[in-house]
Amino acid sequence: MDAALAAARRGVRGANPLVGAAVLAPDGTIVTGHHRGAGTPHAEPDALAAARAAGIDLTASVVCVTLEPCTHHGRTGPCTDLLIEAGVPEVVVAVADPNPSAAGGCARLRDAGVTVRTGVRESEARALNARWLQAVGxxxxxxxxxxxxxxxxxxxxxxxxxxxxxxxxxxxxxxxxxxxxxxxxxxxxxxxxxxxxxxxxxxxxxxGSNPVAVTRPDSGxxxxxxxxxxxxxxxxxxxxxxxxxxxxxxxxxxxxxxxxxxxxxxxxxxxxxxxxxxxxxxxxxxxxxxxxxxxxxxxxxxxxxxxxxxxxxxxxxxxxxxxxxxxxxxxxxxxxxxxxxxxxxxxxxxxxxxxxxxxxxxxxxxxxxxxxxAETPEPTQTPGATPTSVSFPAPEAAETPEPTQTPDPTPAPEPTKGR
CATH class of the missing domain: 3.40.430.10 (Dihydrofolate Reductase, subunit A)
Known part of the structure; x- marks a missing residue:
């Protein structure tokens, strides 16, 4: 999990949390993956691909991931399905996903017969994504x-x-x-x-040149x-x-x-x-x-x-x-x-x-x-709760507008929006 946390730090903060995954082979070899941004593989498939490239038998390996594997179809498919299809026998999770649209991965894995352990390095994983967790809450x-x-x-x-x-x-x-x-x-x-x-x-x-022409999205x-x-x-x-x-x-x-x-x-x-x-x-x-x-x-x-x-x-x-x-x-x-x-x-x-x-x-x-x-308290709000608000006054002023495994040889692509 320490290797997974180190890999997660290679990602970019924003709409997505920093997520890393590590595959532990039977001989002690560790390879990692991480999420680089929207449209790119999540940490789990990235780590699985690295493991396959290294000749690691996934059916005899443990996968550690810093955030609960997702279950939803976004720009990429559910990571839980990939882990199940790969035959991974055990998955270790640091933090449960608080996002209702992505949560439920641990239960899905257990239903498929995968051994799941949670809470390993949970405090470190929460600290890494404390502000993202607060925003979701x-x-x-x-x-x-x-x-x-x-x-x-x-x-x-x-x-x-x-x-x-x-x-x-x-x-x-x-x-x-x-x-x-x-x-x-x-x-x-x-x-x-x-x-x-x-x-x-x-x-x-x-x-002074004209900006890009754009249109309003169809959905309200x-x-x-x-x-x-x-x-x-x-x-x-x-x-x-x-x-x-x-x-x-x-x-x-x-x-x-x-x-x-x-x-x-x-x-x-x-x-x-x-x-x-x-x-x-x-x-x-x-x-x-x-x-x-x-x-x-x-x-x-x-x-x-x-x-x-x-x-x-x-x-x-x-x-x-x-x-x-x-x-x-x-x-x-x-x-x-x-x-x-x-x-x-x-x-x-x-x-x-x-x-x-x-x-x-x-x-x-x-x-x-x-x-x-500097001080990021863990979110105390439950989903659906309304935190205390602070208003601003009417006048406004103007403003000018790592682990020891083999590193990924390809540069990380520029992330955009969403997961």
Whole structure:
């Protein structure tokens, strides 16, 4: 199970939990697998494939997995069926899957005659996915908060100018991140101040060019993003469309959107008239959105942090000082040092392609921090319970938009959305 946990850490946080699996052969050989993202094999089939490639007899082996094998048909088939078909005699599970649509794997395996043990390294497995478990328990999407600011924590100068504080490389990274999430969320104050599109644009797209055309999903309850093809700007017969996965644009707040704004003209835009971050997130989860990116403004970011619903913080810090500019956070609710909301570095992969500035020999001048909450209590809510909510005020400010086994020789593909 230690090897499975180490393999799980090679995955990417987001809509899916970090999941690893390890096959223990009769001679003590261990091979592992892990889930790399949507559309790729889950940890169990990945480990089974590695075991077969190593000539391991699965009918005499034990499979350890950090999360209960799934039973549902998503982009891939049920992992329980694969384990049963492979003839695996024993499966060891660290944590039961709290997601009702995927749970029940242990019972399915036992019904098929497989020996199942649970709770091995459970505390470690829960700690690895604590924020994902909390999001599932609160019936909301996994939340990434992105902030772009100066060294002194400002998101705009004193006169309101904010484009651009961070470098082209950082902004390119943001568009790659947008393409990986289900929705991008801003407050209505930011919508009025910046008139953002909230689209994921390819790096080759020049500033001011038109965004990708997208259409509203047919289902009234599933607002999943669509993948569109954007022509490459490079000439030549080898030119191929660049696929860009578009997030759903979301505005949160009571103010009406300006009729001529980009968000108001986009038929996919979701306007949630609430000041309750948790209520907004639960509405988005009901629409089928499992990973959202919150981009601002200062009041909205402060409200989400104060409500305890931010699972991941990505902070882009530009090497400049702005003095009496606009602070990046407002109404955080911290009045003394003991109330500080503390964060620690997240050493798991970012799931975002590395980028460089136009001056590639100098690299990106910005500092990028990926952080997770320092203290992550295990979720106490049961599915269906309504946790305590925190609202944000009406005014909003603008913001700039391993184990010792043989390693996998192929690079991990870029994950997208959903499991």
């Amino acid at each position: 609160e019936r909301r999407p996994y939340v990434t908060l992105k902030m772009a600011q100066s060294l002194d924590g400002r998101i705009a100068a004193a006169d309101g100018t904010s484009q651009w504080i961070t470098s082209p490389a950082s902004r390119e990274r943001v568009h790659t991140l947008r393409a990986r999430v289900d929705a991008v969320v801003v407050g209505t104050g930011t919508a009025h101040a910046d008139d953002p599109r909230l689209t994921a644009r390819p790096a080759s797209e020049a500033p 309850t599933q607002s999943n993003p669509h993948t569109q093809s954007v022509p490459d700007t490079q000439p030549g017969p080898a030119t191929q469309p660049v696929p860009v996965t578009q997030p759903v644009p979301v505005a949160v707040g009571m103010r009406d959107l300006a009729p001529d704004s980009h968000l108001a003209r986009d038929p996919r835009t979701v306007h949630l008239r609430t000041r309750d971050p948790l209520a907004a997130l639960q509405t988005l989860r009901e629409r089928g959105l499992e990973h959202v990116l919150v981009e601002g403004g200062a009041h909205l970011a402060g409200a989400f942090l104060r409500a305890g619903v931010v699972d991941e913080l990505e902070l882009h810090i530009a090497p400049m000082l702005l003095g009496d500019g606009l602070p990046g956070l407002a109404d955080l609710g911290v009045s003394t040092l003991a109330e500080a909301i503390r964060w620690i570095p997240d050493d798991t992969p970012a799931g975002v392609s590395p980028v460089s500035s136009p001056d590639s020999h100098r690299g990106n001048p910005d500092t990028i921090l990926r952080l997770r909450p």
